[in-house]
Amino acid sequence: MLRMSTLFVRTLRDDPADAEVASHRLLARAGYIRRVAPGGFSWLPLGWLVFRNLERIVREEMDAAGFQEVHFPALLPREPYEATGRWTEYGDNMFRLQDRRGADFLLAPTHEEMFTLLVKDVYNSYKDLPVSLYQIQTKYRDEARPRAGLLRGREFVMKDSYSFDIDDSGLDASYATHRAAYISLFERLELPYVIVSAMSGAMGGSASEEFLAPMDVGEDTFIRCTSCDFAANVEAVVTPAPRPIAIEGLATAVVHDTPDTPTITTLVDFVNSNGAMRHPDRDWTAADTLKNVVIKLRHPDGTIEPLTIGVPGDRDVDMKRLEAQVAPAEPEPFTEEDFAAHPSLVKGYIGPGVLGTEGTSGIRYLVDPRVVTGTAWITGANQRGNHVINLVAGRDFQPDGTIEAAEIRGGDTCPACGSEVEIARGIELAHIFQLGRQYAEALDLTVQNENGRPVVPTMGSYGVGVSRCLAAIAEVNHDDIGLCWPREIAPADIHLVIAGKESGPQREAAETLAAELEAGGLRVLLDDRVKVSPGVRFKDAELIGVPTIAVAGRGVADETNPTIEVKDRRTGDRKDVPLAEVVTYLREVCASN
RNA sequence: CGGGGUGUAGCGCAGCUUGGUUAGCGCGCCACGUUCGGGACGUGGAGGCCGGGAGUUCAAAUCUCCCCACCCCGACCA
Structure with missing residues (x-):
């Protein structure tokens, strides 16, 4: 005890x-x-x-x-x-x-x-x-x-x-x-x-x-x-890939002057405010652009390999997803010095035209699974101040493969059922x-x-x-005032509070009850402290979180029908149980949850 | 590693801006008494290198510089 x-x-x-x-x-x-x-x-x-x-x-x-x-x-x-x-x-x-x-x-x-x-x-x-x-x-x-x-x-x-x-x-x-x-x-x-x-x-x-x-x-x-x-x-x-689109009849790719558009935001603003580049039916959005991000991979053997990743412009590359994909290699940032060493890459205007192991850069090019054959993109034209519109995957460029590196967002399509994810x-x-x-x-x-x-x-x-x-x-089993353990985890089955004077019927009844409960195989935490006010006992019991709290208090003093109060810590439900029946009652409570 | 915050009694905090008695409050702790169903009350106590070091000053918890530790956000993370 x-x-x-x-x-x-x-x-x-x-x-x-x-x-x-x-x-x-x-x-x-x-x-x-x-x-x-x-x-x-x-x-x-x-x-x-x-x-x-x-x-x-x-x-x-x-x-x-x-x-x-x-x-x-x-x-x-x-x-x-x-x-x-x-x-x-x-x-x-x-x-x-x-x-x-x-x-x-x-x-x-x-x-x-x-x-x-x-x-x-x-x-x-x-x-x-x-x-x-x-x-x-x-x-x-x-x-x-x-x-x-x-x-x-x-x-x-x-x-x-x-x-x-x-x-x-x-x-x-x-x-x-x-x-x-x-x-x-x-x-x-x-x-x-x-x-x-x-x-x-x-x-x-x-x-x-x-x-x-x-x-x-x-x-x-x-x-x-x-x-x-x-x-x-x-x-x-795994990003669900859209169906490929038939290439026949798609508009041809056209290179446009797009000065001062090194970011997706500036690019989208520019193409929407320039008549020749406007979409016939709607405004372009960032999702119409193809953003090409260059990184370096450090392989376990120490070799460094540049890699380009193409993602829809409205999404960032998620570093955790990328790392998981390229493991055991580790991604590293592509620095200014690296750009200097790869003159075919025009920072801010990188496009598929030079990418891929077959391209002039020779840099491997992996794209988001959404970039399927027949999709058309606004993307870099590999010259400062130039972008290309209607660059069609499978017609105008061939990636080396796909990669799961784009960020996941709430509202994305569920890979299992096609509904939305959160x-x-x-x-x-x-x-x-x-x-x-x-x-x-x-x-x-x-x-x-x-x-x-x-x-x-x-x-x-x-x-x-x-x-x-x-x-x-x-975390799962608490409320504002304390813990409330599942019984199997709890430090005791019954937290028995003596709410009475230092020596009196409450204490006597509680001691007897505690001994009986223990003899019946229940684990009892008896609050037998003296000079501690009842309020403190109750607060402590609630804080400690034993699932069942029993109180030997004023009910014990009722000479015709002495009772013990039994309270469920979690629900707060309380019941006065006749002293003579309380051992049986508590056994049942403890056996049932 | 980047950003923010905090270090004062066992716990929670005030005091610092504007330097100046013996460094304060609540809880907890000790003693005695009262109280006894919701964190009681009274009286009297114990408990501090004010994170550390250096400096400024007649005088530093308080001002300056350096360092350390801890917490939170991010980076990172079988």
């Missing part, structure tokens, strides 16, 4: 000044966590209770799915990460340190290498597969900017699983098993979630989905359809993806097949942010 009189906690009347989001604010104010460094938190008894409840649930769900728990050090040597290239590729986000002899170590941001090596150590036959292993481990990432309390820390707890299969169909099955296990987990946690298709990012791999809890404090932007159930990370959105924010609770064989190959993991030949297993990677989920649960 927890007793407020001795519980190591001090609730705060005011919000901590450095806490912005509700979860951080309330967890700090209710005495669950204390910040000790940016992105680093201490857990107090109440916090540790709820954390362990969550951890237990995660563990139960993983075990139920047939995964086996292991545990690695967080402090790891450099060599395995050297072998996979991540010692260098991970960059500033990895905490690195040296031992007294100067040997390099790291605080693991993720554990692919360890799992791969462990399987390599222990298993050597195809008969051993498939296998899925997981751990619940503290991870370290030197985030450029930790924020929002537990939502983005530099030290945080993650449950990460890895599956090992002999072939692709096995990987598909393991992926499906994990996906189902995560659905079961988030349903149990009563966390709202959407599953969005995602890019696997720097980890490599193919199939990839994220579980996002849609809420404004989330940092991930995703789109979802307003009418069907499509949802996707912006980086993974932009939303979410917290990334989990990320599952098919890793493939890259880690196994890099670390030389093989097993023997039926013929005694070595084969490289294929892997899947599946992470859940445990401490982040705790914060997300708090």
Whole structure:
């Protein structure tokens, strides 16, 4: 039994000044966590209770799915990460340190290498597969900017699983098993979630989905359809391409003098106010223009390649989408010096005429999927002060291919049903993806097949942010005055408040009741403090957020029909229950939610 | 890394513009008493390198310069 009189906690009347989001604010104010460094938190008894409840649930769900728990050090040597290239590729986000002899170590941001090596150590036959292993481990990432309390820390707890299969169909099955296990987990946690298709990012791999809890404090932007159930990370959105248009009969391309029109806005104004260039039926808009953006790609081997991207002029290039498309290469800005080295590129007037590997510039030219054959564009004529109107794709120029780099906007067409999408924010609770064989190959993991030949297993990677989920649960389960935990997560089942004098019938009744409840398997937090006014007890109970609050107060003093008040923290519903029946009643309440 | 903001008691803040008693308020904490169903009241206490350093001055929380830390927005981010 927890007793407020001795519980190591001090609730705060005011919000901590450095806490912005509700979860951080309330967890700090209710005495669950204390910040000790940016992105680093201490857990107090109440916090540790709820954390362990969550951890237990995660563990139960993983075990139920047939995964086996292991545990690695967080402090790891450099060599395995050297072998996979991540010692260098991970960059500033990895905490690195040296031992007294100067040997390099790291605080693991993720554990692919360890799992791969462990399987390599222990298993050597195809008969051993498939296998899925997981751990619940503290991870370290030197985030450029930790924020929002537990939502983005530099030290945080993650449950990460890895599956090992002999072939692709096995990987598909393991992926499906994990996906189902995560659905079961988030349903149990009563966390709202959407599953969005995602890019696997720097980890490599193919199939990839994220579980996002849609809420404004989330940092991930995703789109979802307003009418069907499509949802996707912006980086993974595939733009629906319009149908090609027949080229026959389209107006011929004409070059016009367009002085002082280096930007899309100036260009559109110019062509609308110049009779010869006006559209026959309407005003031109920025969407009629084709903007050609030059960047440089830095490939992993260090080579630099220029690249031109053509997008409709009303859209910017989204750097995140671009990066996801060109990974593992990294985009870099095209500088004045670069323009000087490519005289065929006239800054502000770049057009398809010189672009493409077959063009005079020899620079690869990728366009937005909307630029299909037969579409006509106003675009640069590759001479200062000149643009061309009615330049038709497939007739007047041939791009080298398409690229998903244009920004996504609310109102864009849903790739699944053709309706409109909207932009939303979410917290990334989990990320599952098919890793493939890259880690196994890099670390030389093989097993023997039926013929005694070595084969490289294929892997899947599946992470859940445990401490982040705790914060997300708090975000979803609170109101203006405090937290209201789901029962499985809550630090107790019943918060029993004594509202009476230091010694009196209330205290006696509460002590007896608490003991009976505990004997019946319920977890009780008894507010047995003395010299604390009832108001403080009620406020604290509401702040701490145990789902059921029971009050031993004036109802107890009714000699003919003594009662205990039982209040639902979330709904505020209250009911006076006869003292003789209250144990049964509370058991039922706790069993039903 | 760019922009903005803040550092004064455990927490939340005032004081700084215009330098000048012993640095203040609320909450919390300690002692005694009263109170006991919605963050009670009285009396008396404890608790401060005013983020750090250098300077200006008879005198610096307050003015000047440098540094540091933290928060927010952006960049970045399995």
